Amino acid sequence: MWGLRSVASTVLTLVLFATYLGIGALAHDSHFSLGWALASTLFVWAGPAQIILISTLGSGATVVQAAIAVTVSAIRLFPMVVSVMPMIRTPQTKRRQLILATHFIAVTLWVECFRLLPQVPRERRIAFTHGLGCGLLAVCLVATALGYELAAGLPQLFGAAILLLTPLAFLLSTARNCRQLADVLALVLGLALFPLVSMLHTGVDILISGASAGTIAYGVHWWREQS
Amino acid sequence: MSDFIGDWNALLVLLLAGFLPNEVWRMIGLWLGAGVDEGSDALVWVRAVATAILAGVIAQILVQPPGALASIPDWLRYAAVVAGFAAFVASGRSTLAGVVSGELLMLAGKWWLG
Numbered sequence: 501m502w503g504l505r506s507v508a509s510t511v512l513t514l515v516l517f518a519t520y521l522g523i524g525a526l527a528h529d530s531h532f533s534l535g536w537a538l539a540s541t542l543f544v545w546a547g548p549a550q551i552i553l554i555s556t557l558g559s560g561a562t563v564v565q566a567a568i569a570v571t572v573s574a575i576r577l578f579p580m581v582v583s584v585m586p587m588i589r590t591p592q593t594k595r596r597q598l599i600l601a602t603h604f605i606a607v608t609l610w611v612e613c614f615r616l617l618p619q620v621p622r623e624r625r626i627a628f629t630h631g632l633g634c635g636l637l638a639v640c641l642v643a644t645a646l647g648y649e650l651a652a653g654l655p656q657l658f659g660a661a662i663l664l665l666t667p668l669a670f671l672l673s674t675a676r677n678c679r680q681l682a683d684v685l686a687l688v689l690g691l692a693l694f695p696l697v698s699m700l701h702t703g704v705d706i707l708i709s710g711a712s713a714g715t716i717a718y719g720v721h722w723w724r725e726q727s
Numbered sequence: 728m729s730d731f732i733g734d735w736n737a738l739l740v741l742l743l744a745g746f747l748p749n750e751v752w753r754m755i756g757l758w759l760g761a762g763v764d765e766g767s768d769a770l771v772w773v774r775a776v777a778t779a780i781l782a783g784v785i786a787q788i789l790v791q792p793p794g795a796l797a798s799i800p801d802w803l804r805y806a807a808v809v810a811g812f813a814a815f816v817a818s819g820r821s822t823l824a825g826v827v828s829g830e831l832l833m834l835a836g837k838w839w840l841g
Contacts, residue, residue, distance in 0.1 A: 511823045533733025536741060543746040548784070551793075553745045563744045571748035576784070579777035581756025586765035595761055602757040603750065607781060657837060659795030664807060664833055665826065667785040671808065672815045672825040674781060686775035690782025695790050697783075706783035713783075714776030721771055 502624070503631025506616055512608045513639055515669040518662040519547050520640040524647025525654055526551065530558030534648050541644045545637065546606045547666075548573050572704055579714075580610040587617050588625045601626055604633030607670060614677045682721035689713035799833060800840070807833040 507513050520541060527537035532554065544550050549570045556566040581602055588601055605613075612632060620628045647654075671687075678684045690713040697709040732738070763770055788796070789804055796804070811829025818824035 511826055515826070532737065533731060535732040536737050539738060540741055540745055543741070544749050546749055549745065549749045553741075557740065557744065563740050566740075566744040567748045570745060571751070574749040574752045576752075576777065576780045577749070578752040578756045579773045579780065581753050582760035582763060583770055583774040583777055585757065585760035586763055586770060589761070595757060598757055598761075599754075602753045605753060605756075607784075610777070656795045656798055657834070660799050660837070661830055661834065663788065663793060663796035664799075664804070664830060667788045668808060668811045668826045668829045669822065670781060671785050672811065672822045674778060675812075675815070676820050676822060678778075680771065682771050682775045683778055686778040687782050690779030691786045693779075694783040694786035698787070698790065706780055706787060709783045709786075710780030711776055713779035714772065717775040717779065718772040721775070722768070 502620070503628035503633075504635045506612070506628075506632050507635030507639065510612060512612065512669055512673060513636065515665045516547075516608055516636060516640055517643045518665050520643035521647035521650070521654075522659065522662050523547065523550050523554070524644040524649075525651040526554050526558075526647075527644070528648045528651035530554050532558075534645060537644050537648050538641055541640050542637065544570075545603065546574060546577065572707070575707055576710070577605060580607070581605050584610055584613045587613060588629055590622055590625075593626070597626060601629040601633065604629060604637070608636060609633060611670070611673045611677060615673070680721065681724065682717045685717035685720055686714050689716055799837060803833060803836040803840075806836065 523541070524537055527534075527540070532540075540550050540553065544553065552569045552573050553566055556569050557563075561569075584605060585598065585602070589598060609629070609632065613629065616632070617625055617628070671691075674687055678687060690710055693709040693713045694706065697712075698705045700708075702708060763773070789808060792799070792804065807829045810832040811825040814828035815821065815825030
């Protein structure tokens, strides 16, 4: 219940709501059914992957092409899950008890786990994550349905404001969670390196800039530990 | 109900092209992450990479804006983020204050441009 209540305590809930309004509208405009749109929110549960899935399928790509585009966007979930799992589990926790919590991990939950979990007793952290995940998911299912129904009525400026919410909120909530020098460096270098790497047009620009910026940040952290 | 679900084939496509290629990375993370120690150096690196990838996602939306955001001039997008960050710092790290300030600057700028 504690986790569920935390849904109301974060501005990221509003950001997710707005993002999923947009995804619902996109699904409508790409001629998917409402049930399909809701199922994609429930099972995929990652905004960028859903936008990629809907827009690639909507533009006539094959299932294989869409699957490749989605899986490239989803690689980022891997380091997120690895870094948050040690905070959630106890030494007695079995892997299968973490499967649902793992499914809930996406950018928002990752950020909020780093902010909120330290205040939660360790044995209650799985339950907390489930509460937070279910709450956010419920909010997003409502937003998906609402966006789907409203679709045509959304003005362009409203759309622009929704899209600006994501970078603003992600940047500020990540900045707030930075504890070590490595985190700050990773954030700054990640922002700076992406525009450079994107000139290469590799299709996996974000992964290249992210892996290099993160590794440099870690290198500096390691070097300072040594000296 | 048939209108709500639509085409069952589309749900199969959702499973194959959406759910499985996305979920596989979470499950690999769960599988490999279970052995990593909290506070270990490997974790500092993984977290730095995850943070930098997220920073890349943020930069991408600003530099290569999708959809309606492309209707906002470059300088106004960047100014909105700088204003948001300034308000965040000035308010003692309030995410809400930063987000609201950034959004207001963008809306005001767009209104002023007409």
